[in-house]
Amino acid sequence: MKVTLKVNGRLRTADVEPRKTLLDTLREDFLLTGSHAGCEHGVCGACTVLIDGEPSRACLMFAVQADGYEITTIEGLAPAPGELNVVQDAFCETHGLQCGYCTPGMILSAHALLEHNDAPTRKDIVEAISGNICRCTGYGQIVEAVELAAERLRQTNVPRHVDGTRPNESLGDSTTTDAPKAAHTPHGARR
Amino acid sequence: MKAAPFEYVRPDSVAEVCEILAADEDARIIAGGQTLIPMLAMRLARPTKLVDIVRLKELRGIRSDDGAIVVGAVTRQVEVERSALARRALPLLMKALPWVGHPPTRSRGTVGGSIANADPSAEIPLVAVTLGAEIEIENSGGRSSMPADEFFIGAMVTSVIPGDCVAAVRFPVWSQPRLGTGFHEVSARQSDFAFVAAAAQVVLDEGGRCIDAVLGLGGVGDRAERIDVSALIGADVARFVISDLVRSATEHMEANSDLHVSADYRRRAAAVLGTRALGDAIAEARAADGMAQ
Numbered sequence: 001m002k003v004t005l006k007v008n009g010r011l012r013t014a015d016v017e018p019r020k021t022l023l024d025t026l027r028e029d030f031l032l033t034g035s036h037a038g039c040e041h042g043v044c045g046a047c048t049v050l051i052d053g054e055p056s057r058a059c060l061m062f063a064v065q066a067d068g069y070e071i072t073t074i075e076g077l078a079p080a081p082g083e084l085n086v087v088q089d090a091f092c093e094t095h096g097l098q099c100g101y102c103t104p105g106m107i108l109s110a111h112a113l114l115e116h117n118d119a120p121t122r123k124d125i126v127e128a129i130s131g132n133i134c135r136c137t138g139y140g141q142i143v144e145a146v147e148l149a150a151e152r153l154r155q156t157n158v159p160r161h162v163d164g165t166r167p168n169e170s171l172g173d174s175t176t177t178d179a180p181k182a183a184h185t186p187h188g189a190r191r
Numbered sequence: 192m193k194a195a196p197f198e199y200v201r202p203d204s205v206a207e208v209c210e211i212l213a214a215d216e217d218a219r220i221i222a223g224g225q226t227l228i229p230m231l232a233m234r235l236a237r238p239t240k241l242v243d244i245v246r247l248k249e250l251r252g253i254r255s256d257d258g259a260i261v262v263g264a265v266t267r268q269v270e271v272e273r274s275a276l277a278r279r280a281l282p283l284l285m286k287a288l289p290w291v292g293h294p295p296t297r298s299r300g301t302v303g304g305s306i307a308n309a310d311p312s313a314e315i316p317l318v319a320v321t322l323g324a325e326i327e328i329e330n331s332g333g334r335s336s337m338p339a340d341e342f343f344i345g346a347m348v349t350s351v352i353p354g355d356c357v358a359a360v361r362f363p364v365w366s367q368p369r370l371g372t373g374f375h376e377v378s379a380r381q382s383d384f385a386f387v388a389a390a391a392q393v394v395l396d397e398g399g400r401c402i403d404a405v406l407g408l409g410g411v412g413d414r415a416e417r418i419d420v421s422a423l424i425g426a427d428v429a430r431f432v433i434s435d436l437v438r439s440a441t442e443h444m445e446a447n448s449d450l451h452v453s454a455d456y457r458r459r460a461a462a463v464l465g466t467r468a469l470g471d472a473i474a475e476a477r478a479a480d481g482m483a484q
Contacts, residue, residue: 001199018199018241019231040192041229045295054269054298059192060228061299064199065221065243109295130382131293 003063007032008076016063023047023058025066026073034074034104038133045132048105049073055112055131074104077111086156087111087149096145098136105132110146118153120146194231201243205250205356209330211242213354220244220356222265225292225300226308245301250358253277259361261327264303268315269294271302280364283322283392286374287314293382303357306342309349311447312385312410314376316343319360320415321390321407327359334358345413367402369395371475373468377460379451385410386452389464391420393428393472401428404472406437406465411457412445418465428473437465 004013005022007030014029023040026032026049038046040059047058050072077085087107090096097103106129113120113128120128125146126139134142202208212218218240221227230236244250244265251263253274260280262271271277272288291297291305291314305315306326319326319339326342328335331354339360342350351357376388388409394402404423409415418440423431441461446454 017196019194019196021228024193041232042225042296045293048295051298055295056298057225057295059232060225060296062199062224062228062241065224065245112294127289128294131295 001064003067005063005066005071006069007071008073009070014063018062018064020063021059022049022061022063022066022071025063026058026071029063032073032075036101036104038101043133044102045105045109045129046102048108048132050108050112053112053115055109055128057131072108074108077107085111086152087114087146090149090152091142091145094141094145094148096137096142102132102134106134106142110149113146114150114153118150120150122147192232194228195234195237197231197238198240199243200240201246203247205244205247205329205358206331208242208244208247208356209354211240212356213331215240216353218242220307222304222307223267223296223300224304225296226304226310244356250303255280255364256361258366259325259363262302262360262362264306264357264359265301266303268292268297268300268302268305272297281362282370283372283374283390284315284318284362286372287318287388287390290314290374290376290382290385290388302360306339306360307349307351307357309343309345309347309414310384311346311413311415312388313415314374314385314388314390314409315360317388317390317407317409317415319362320409320417321405322362322392323405323417324363325361326357327361328355329358330355336361340417343414365392365394365403367394369397369476369479371395371472371477371479373471373475375464375467375471377464387411387457387460387464389461389468391465391468391472393423393469393476395428395473395476399427399429399477401426401431401473404469406440406469408441408444408461408465411441411461412447416444420469423469428477433469433473434462434466437469438462441465 002015012030016025026035035058036046038044042057042060048055049058051069087110109129109132125143219238221241221243222245250265253262278285305313324339325336371393373391376385378385391406393404396402401423404420406418406420446457448454
């Protein structure tokens with residue numbers, strides 16, 4: 001089946017079998033190998049990507065299901081080539097990674113948290129990364145990294161939404177947002 | 192960890208979904224896919240056809256209707272968590288949702304999917320059974336509904352037959368003022384499958400007497416069960432020993448043993464967590480009225 005996916009703000013087309021996961025399509029068809037294949041059944045979180053801004057497991061979605069969504073991978077997070085996003089930078093600074101296998105998933109989960117909460121408690125952070133397994137650094141420095149990123153975000157002079165939320169967060173009750181949506185956040189750029 | 196081949200279809204209406212399901216009994220519905228896709232990856236399930244319903248608008252949304260909150264089957268769990276209406280009207284469900292998977296699975300997992308999957312340890316079916324929710328089912332004959340208690344039969348077994356599609360879950364709303372809820376769970380790690388989970392909801396009158404109380408337990412046997420706590424109704428909660436009531440109601444429960452914990456453990460945990468959940472619910476109901484603990 002032919003699918004056209006919006007990945008990191010660009011439309012990409014691939015011809016895939018229905019059984020091919022979004023993860024395998026990102027890695028093999030689009031050569032976006034920053035999303036890592038770990039357990040491939042939704043336990044480890046190494047394949048976490050953002051779908052319409054929300055952390056989701058790329059191994060738990062088939063590519064044929066993913067058209068129309070805004071898909072953000074770790075490659076789409078940095079503001080410009082050679083630069084790091086604030087969360088990536090904080091991970092480097094606090095030694096929040098060692099082998100790096102879980103790191104893209106950790107960073108995207110943390111990024112999604114900080115998009116709607118730039119003053120998270122330790123509990124919020126632990127909850128946000130609870131679906132991401134790290135087997136070497138340990139979680140202490142990862143939590144520290146997210147705390148540091150949050151602190152820097154609070155200090156930056158960047159306007160945020162009036163209510164502090166992302167556009168897709170304040171959901172009307174009878175009209176919860178439908179799946180595919182128009183672009184809302186420029187990839188990499190913080191609001 | 193790759194699924195076996197299947198055909199993928201995305202119909203435009205529930206009617207069409209039911210038609211496809213009725214014509215091919217090996218076709219399966221996919222919504223959020225957070226349980227089904229691992230099963231496909233491990234080849235525990237090998238459907239011929241996946242029928243994707245997750246974008247059907249008629250199955251989506253949270254609305255208030257005649258003393259109930261109706262949650263469309265493909266409403267994602269995260270949407271319920273963020274819904275102001277659900278927060279006001281379904282405090283017990285709101286307490287249970289953080290225990291459902293992790294944020295990245297709640298962002299795709301749906302309410303109807305969790306119901307249709309009928310995992311004995313799942314939190315949403317537990318809340319549905321505890322509150323006496325109705326499950327709305329659509330098939331070629333139209334829409335009908337069934338109490339959660341009849342819908343769930345056993346572990347991953349429900350009353351749906353080929354051609355049926357879970358369309359919505361109708362949670363009753365308790366609108367009395369002095370209402371409290373409690374939810375407790377024990378698992379190996381946060382967000383893992385519950386060994387035992389307990390959900391309770393209580394309403395008190397002005398004098399601290401119990402007007403209504405329900406308690407449900409999940410993960411103990413093959414499906415979530417409602418426990419008889421009617422002895423509490425009419426009683427002055429300040430003088431009532433909940434632990435005795437819950438222990439006697441749970442000591443002969445059918446419980447499963449597995450490699451994690453024994454049936455005995457599950458019964459003991461059921462008594463303890465059931466007591467805590469009811470205790471929390473009572474404390475919350477008392478606090479809602481400014482009554483001293």
